[in-house]
């Protein structure tokens with residue numbers, strides 16, 4: 081188990097002030113990109129923001145992000161022993177790090193709500 | 195930090211948008227109430243409902259004769275003498291009406307010759323389980339309810355609202371204080387009636403079928419509001435959760451439908467069948483109940499006859515390729531993408547945490563002891579006793595949800611205004627926006643540690659020594675967590691989310707562990723290696739209340755419960 085996957089991850093809140101951060105993740109065959117991101121939270125930096133619920137079932141459809149420029153579900157995209165670039169969805173409002181606003185407008189909580 | 199919290203006012207607040215929460219919202223709105231349906235995740239996506247893959251138990255009698263009383267009898271038998279009988283009865287008796295209503299909303303229950311068709315599942319005396327399509331039941335149930343929610347006027351909905359505490363005013367629950375995960379803002383929701391439909395707690399365990407939102411929030415919320423919990427020691431383990439090889443894009447409980455349709459063989463490391471050693475020979479048929487299956491696999495592993503990763507083999511090698519394809523076409527391709535060819539190899543399976551029988555004590559109207567506070571779905575304890583039958587959980591969510599919605603509406607309509615006391619929310623609002631402490635251990639690692647402890651020491655096979663060790667770890671984690679949330683209180687602050695999660699998870703974990711430690715017998719999902727027999731004097735339910743920082747546990751004969759709930 082000496083192979084590693086290198087995840088180059090976009091971090092930040094307002095898009096303009098973001099930065100790329102690189103983490104080496106131990107690679108095991110069959111893992112998902114989400115597994116890699118969760119490994120980083122447990123072992124390196126718990127502040128990395130990711131949106132996901134079902135982890136493995138591919139049922140919640142919340143873990144959408146951009147991997148090497150393509151939209152994927154992080155829980156079904158496979159981790160590979162190479163550099164992989166992970167970014168938030170480009171066409172959605174950024175919330176933080178890899179999290180974007182993906183809820184239908186009627187289901188977003190507007191802070192103006194009375 | 196944001197100065198004043200956002201205020202929202204509604205008739206009925208529903209916390210959690212699984213099957214229970216959505217049905218409750220629909221029912222309360224149909225009764226003419228304004229409903230606010232919220233979820234810590236996105237609406238209809240965050241819980242167990244959307245993940246359910248198989249079947250829903252209900253005595254429809256559409257294809258062949260059945261009656262709710264038969265379903266009821268099977269439920270009580272599976273519950274090993276501990277069911278809250280009025281709740282079990284409600285589930286079985288009202289199940290058919292909810293299932294038919296779901297049908298009228300277009301859920302698409304599988305049909306044969308125009309009639310809703312039922313399949314057999316372990317523990318039921320006849321085919322009683324309806325389904326949409328194997329592996330698609332939960333998504334269909336969730337989608338149908340979501341559309342129904344959209345159609346009923348009066349329901350507003352919002353995701354990313356994580357409830358931190360219920361709001362108490364003069365001894366009654368009057369809404370909740372939530373944390374808007376998206377912005378970090380505190381939100382105070384005042385309501386005439388509040389329904390907790392937050393699902394179960396299986397995220398407490400390392401290997402589970404749970405989503406990230408199933409850390410037992412509702413149990414902790416209700417305890418802190420003064421409502422008692424019941425049967426917390428009974429965590430259902432699903433015996434044949436996927437173990438190896440690594441498989442992505444499929445929930446680990448996916449082998450259940452395979453077994454329904456194709457039987458399959460459960461084997462030990464010598465490729466020999468073994469469940470007969472534990473009292474249930476299989477003969478290629480899927481008849482073993484969850485508690486017995488879990489016990490058999492773990493004992494086989496303990497005896498040194500487990501599969502390489504510490505479970506059992508599940509083999510479909512005797513099933514021809516054509517039959518596999520006919521039953522599970524696209525799924526076979528997904529397995530192939532994971533390098534799994536069922537005609538050539540067995541997979542490895544082992545028990546995983548799957549469902550919680552325990553929960554908040556409620557009567558048949560879904561009222562808790564605290565006025566204004568109702569519960570629904572998996573958050574409710576008692577309907578399934580010491581062990582749940584397959585398929586009963588979705589039915590429970592639908593029936594209890596509808597009931598809770600109805601009761602909440604009646605209460606809200608009888609009240610002139612929402613009870614309000616500006617200072618009631620103060621402590622929780624301050625907690626939500628407080629500055630972090632200087633010393634912040636890694637919350638994600640703390641969560642992993644709690645899950646490891648619960649799996650190793652409070653899993654299906656328990657003993658005093660291990661339970662004591664678990665309580666020590668829970669105490670230690672509690673001290674490390676402290677009383678001020680970590681993180682920066684900004685938008686989507688995962689450290690702060692973990693902190694609030696741990697606050698609830700440690701309470702839920704303590705409730706499970708303490709109740710398990712007191713129950714010195716083995717029954718259903720609770721198996722004690724140091725007390726292997728089921729004892730008649732233990733036909734009692736254990737009720738848990740919060741006292742100060744600790745938990746208070748009282749024991750009462752199971753029959754007393756029945757009377758209380760009438």
Ligand SMILES: Cc1cc2nc3c(=O)[nH]c(=O)nc-3n(C[C@H](O)[C@H](O)[C@H](O)COP(=O)(O)OP(=O)(O)OC[C@H]3O[C@@H](n4cnc5c(N)ncnc54)[C@H](O)[C@@H]3O)c2cc1C
Nearest residue numbers: 210212214234240241242243248249357393571572585588
């Ligand atoms: C993988 C899997 C497969 C299953 N298969 C079946 C099956 O085939 N048949 C069957 O009968 N049962 C099955 N079950 C069990 C069944 O799905 C659940 O018991 C049932 O769906 C629970 O419904 P619910 O509405 O009570 O809770 P859930 O559907 O879990 O919904 C709870 C909601 O509450 C939200 N929430 C939690 N805490 C908070 C908070 N603090 N603030 C705001 N929101 C919160 C969550 O995000 C979630 O959306 C399965 C369970 C799993 C995990």
Ligand code: FES
Nearest residue numbers: 135138141143155
């Ligand atoms: S985590 Fe649910 S679909 Fe990816």
